[in-house]
Amino acid sequence: MEIRPCRETNIVQAYFHTPLPNGLLTMDKQIKLGLFGFGCVGQGLYDVLNHSQVLEASVEKICVKDRSKKRKIDSSYFTFDKADILSRDNLDVVVELIDDADEAFKIVSEAMRNGVNVVTANKKMLAENFETLYALQKEHNVALLYEGSAGGSIPIIRNLEEYYDNELLDHVEGILNGSSNYITTLMEFDKMSYADALQAAQDKGFAESDPWLDVGGFDSKFKICLLTIHAFGVILKPDQILNLGINNVTFDDIQFAKQRNKRIKLVAKASKIGDTVQVYVLPRFVDQGTALYNINYEYNAVEVEGAYSDRQTLAGKGAGSYPTGSAVLSDISALTYDYKYAYKKLDKSRSNGRPKLKLDKDFELKLYIRFNNREDLKKLDITSIEEEYRSANLNYVVANVKFNSLFNVYNDRANELFVCVMPD
Ligand SMILES: NC(=O)c1ccc[n+]([C@@H]2O[C@H](COP(=O)([O-])OP(=O)(O)OC[C@H]3O[C@@H](n4cnc5c(N)ncnc54)[C@H](OP(=O)(O)O)[C@@H]3O)[C@@H](O)[C@H]2O)c1
The missing domain is CATH 3.30.360.10 (Dihydrodipicolinate Reductase; domain 2)
Incomplete structure (x- = not known):
């Protein structure tokens, strides 16, 4: 962390260059992303990011699987070793966009354990492991956002969380x-x-x-x-x-x-x-x-x-490359103002230690x-x-x-x- 005086007020402000232990980001810096997957959605996100007028974000490294595939961007971006991303200490966000739910769960949980915020669109991985992922968010005070996982470009999850919260x-x-x-x-x-x-x-x-x-x-x-x-x-x-x-x-x-x-x-x-x-x-x-x-x-x-x-x-x-990429971009952008799902309904429904609503x-x-x-x-x-x-x-x-x-x-x-x- 570097301490700098603020020009206008002379008040000392803190600028963080690594993710805070609690996963906070600051607004006025370029966000550094580690990306898993460069398929339909990964490439869509890459293009959408490059055209974003507002969000300052750079993709530091992209982890993919198939060494023989031709890529549309320079090979220096790519790695085949997930540790090249997960063990970096200068990343603000890990974006997980691979098509293997089991491997995705390992990647996402490790990133969260390292105190890094995660964005994913992997509905299968989320649905199958939700209890664990919910606990990891609480335990490590990190955000896990996944607007692209349900309804592609339709902003339904944040609406359910925020607009329909009461x-x-x-x-x-x-x-x-x-x-x-x-x-x-x-x-x-x-x-x-x-x-x-x-x-x-x-x-x-x-x-x-x-x-x-x-x-x-x-x-x-x-x-x-x-x-x-x-x-x-x-x-x-x-x-x-x-x-x-x-x-x-x-x-x-x-x-x-x-x-x-x-x-x-x-x-x-x-x-x-x-x-x-x-x-x-x-x-x-x-x-x-x-x-x-x-x-x-x-x-x-x-x-x-x-x-x-x-x-x-x-x-x-x-679904689709750009519609889903835009939902992922929106999640990355939300992290710049420290957004997290509050899970108010979930916490409330469990206030007595067990779910109030039963499946009929x-x-x-x-x-x-x-x-x-x-x-x-x-x-x-x-x-x-x-x-x-x-x-x-x-x-x-x-x-x-x-x-x-x-x-x-x-x-x-x-x-x-x-x-x-x-x-x-
Ligand atoms: N497609 C959509 O419209 C859409 C919409 C909403 C949500 N999603 C979700 O988004 C995720 C990605 O979907 P997609 O359509 O982009 O898939 P995709 O086109 O099949 O691309 C998958 C990517 O994951 C990489 N990959 C697979 N296993 C890996 C591993 N173990 N380590 C590193 N990279 C690995 C592949 O690497 P290679 O390039 O080397 O093969 C490829 O780049 C999925 O969870 C999907 O359910 C997709």
């Missing part, structure tokens, strides 16, 4: 996976088959290398996990949350929706009912005239409903279930059937189903049922 929220829900939305949009608008639409999403770079994470609803689940923490102060493990995706959707299902002025969207939902929360990811028929109906292609949207604010929707690009899995949903083999319906606990249609090409029921029984087909790639929530 609001009695009823629910947070949204279209959180751009690939799934892109696929159902192409199937409806361009009459594409599921396989061609998936290929188109992959060609555009929207889908993960293993698209099951997208179309099976896992990506949406990691994101709703994070939103549930910031909306309701409840930490859930991803495997507590049900996710069924759009992987079995067919043109018949799209037509069924269209004939009823609806669209199929993969929706992640967290709602508070009394002293419980219901959280799940399921395809849903959304009605024409609702906000989610007009969120198409790779776009995402998050709806927040509060007791006083009523319903609000934030929409935007949920004991309720019913009205579902459209399309099947090839009627025997498969036996996997679900159906309490009543409101409609049944059988033909040579299409078989479905509209039925009330015990939610818990949907776990019987969860994470089953061979399952042939297509399940979609009917709106009330």
Whole structure:
């Protein structure tokens, strides 16, 4: 630390050149970043940083994995050894943007233990390790920011933390996976088959290398996990949350929706009912005239409903190099004014030492279930059937189903049922 007199006031001010033990940064210095990952988001961040008019930040070193890859910037920036970043003592922020959740967790926790603030967009790593990461923030008094991890460019996490901090929220829900939305949009608008639409999403770079994470609803689940923490102060493990995706959707299902002025969207939902929360990811028929109906292609949207604010929707690009890079940039910028998530709802909900809100899995949903083999319906606990249609090409029921029984087909790639929530 260097002590300098302030020109205007002659008051002595302190300028810090290394991160303070408690992770504070000063506004009037160039921020030094250590970056992990130079893929889609890492490169996006690099470009967005270079065009920033306001934020003075320099990327000191970039850690990547593949020695044979050609890079678009000078090779002197790169390292293949994470210690080259983690053991530096002149860094203000570690930015973690790699696609390996286990390795990311090691990097992020080590940086936090070293007293360095971290920005990440890795929803899987965050959702799977949240308790530990929350404890590390408290223990080492450092900030961990992750706006880019849910909804890409949509500023939802800081809004839940700051704007809705005193609001009695009823629910947070949204279209959180751009690939799934892109696929159902192409199937409806361009009459594409599921396989061609998936290929188109992959060609555009929207889908993960293993698209099951997208179309099976896992990506949406990691994101709703994070939103549930910031909306309701409840930490859930991803495997507590049900996710069924759009992987079995067919043109018949799209037509069924269209004939009823609806669209199929993969929706992640967290709602508070009394002293419980219901959280799940399921395809849903959304009605024409609702906000989610007009969120198409790779776009995402998050709806927040509060007791006083009523319903609000934030929409935007949920993924991609620059949209996600801009969310990461915003987090880095927030660190310059010492921003941290306050986790007021989480701390409050735990004030008596244990979570106040419990996860509810004991309720019913009205579902459209399309099947090839009627025997498969036996996997679900159906309490009543409101409609049944059988033909040579299409078989479905509209039925009330015990939610818990949907776990019987969860994470089953061979399952042939297509399940979609009917709106009330
Ligand atoms: N893509 C999006 O639109 C988006 C949106 C929101 C959040 N995210 C999240 O952002 C993160 C990055 O996604 P991405 O799409 O940018 O991934 P990506 O394009 O596949 O790039 C991954 C980068 O991570 C590097 N990497 C992988 N393992 C590493 C390791 N062990 N050590 C150092 N570097 C390693 C790779 O190195 P090489 O270059 O050497 O291969 C590559 O540069 C993920 O957590 C993702 O879920 C992505």
